[in-house]
Amino acid sequence: MASQASATPARRPRARRLKPAQVEELFRRLKWLDPKPTTELEFSTPYELLVAVTLSAQATDVGVNKATRKLFPVANTPEAIAALGVDGLKPYISTIGLYNTKAANVVAMAEQLIEHHGSEVPRERAALEALPGVGRKTANVVLNTAFGEPTMAVDTHIFRVSNRTGLAPGKTVRAVEDGLMKAVPAHYLHDAHHWLILHGRYVCKARKPECPRCPIHDLCLYKDKTPGDPEA
Template sequence: MGKAEVEEMFARLKGLNPTPETELEYTTPYELLVAVTLSAQATDVGVNKATRKLFPVANTPAAIAALGVDGLKPYIATIGLFNTKAENVVAMARLLLERHGGEVPRDRAALEALPGVGRKTANVVLNTAFGEPTMAVDTHIFRVANRTGLAPGKTVRAVEDALLRTVPGHYLQDAHHWLILHGRYVCKARRPDCPHCAIRDLCRYKDKTPGEPVPATA
């Protein structure tokens, strides 16, 4: 996409959803960190069902550490890879208590040093909890960036770097939310809903789903 097309793309996405938010439910940076850690290879809907039961019981590093791995597992047993995730979340809680006074650090290196936290999770926390203009590339964003021609890349990191170069600065804070939601509900993996796509005319995808364009609505 050209510079003007990128600007138009995000202007349209913003017009449809001026204040996009994560679909994970949280009230504190720590709750967000736990929710994002649990969301790997799981749906936000599934994570929310689990955390609605967990967070009223334990939503601080101290409470999670006290719960322990065996105590945590029943709350997250419906989430994929729950055994490993339980170990990581409890180890993370203990490390936050030992190194950061029980607070979630606003630092990429410190976040990525926590058990179960990779670059994508750190980016989500930095962006959503702390307002940093980061780009958390998941499968949806990877797909949208490549399909549309917005920021093609063969790896997640290549797409992240390309998006940081390409997305206009005034859209960067909310860009990853717009792209995730677009990939989740419109530019879907198996059958993209091209007739309802607000950026269909800008998109470079050659195999668009046939159908007459439908006026975009929020």
């Protein structure tokens, strides 16, 4: 007869998490290095931002900016995009991955904004997520960057940084988002999205994180840090 101990499945060890004081210090440092962070996507209106973020899925901000620098002087309103149509839009964004699908979504989005929202970008999450090509992450970016809402748009960079550092470990994007909303101090929450993306993009890289020059090296719980003496 199996013993009770052997019959009970072993519990997985809980993911290590930073303590509140460490989280506070982490964001204090990131803010000191970059007091006013923002997206690297180029835009001048909420609608331009919405289009740019929609185009940025599985694409780089640099690539999207190259396309929108040509597109926005020609068409940067829902009416102008709808008038271009899918075939008219494609040449402007053909250098971006999945441009056929994105062209269809952006034109359909423009038509819905005209028909249901008076050509204005809605400020409500449900209305944003109801637009073609807009998911939770895109809605979070627009709510945060265009309208100043304290949202957390978890992309691959934020997901990686949150798990590596122990800031908000989670197995899914939504779990990490929810964890960050609880862990990040309120006075840092508005800008935290941008700090974490930039940190993941330029320091905490996927293949080889640049741990020796990381400003939060001593706080991070990542056990496979790249070797080297941290810079002052």
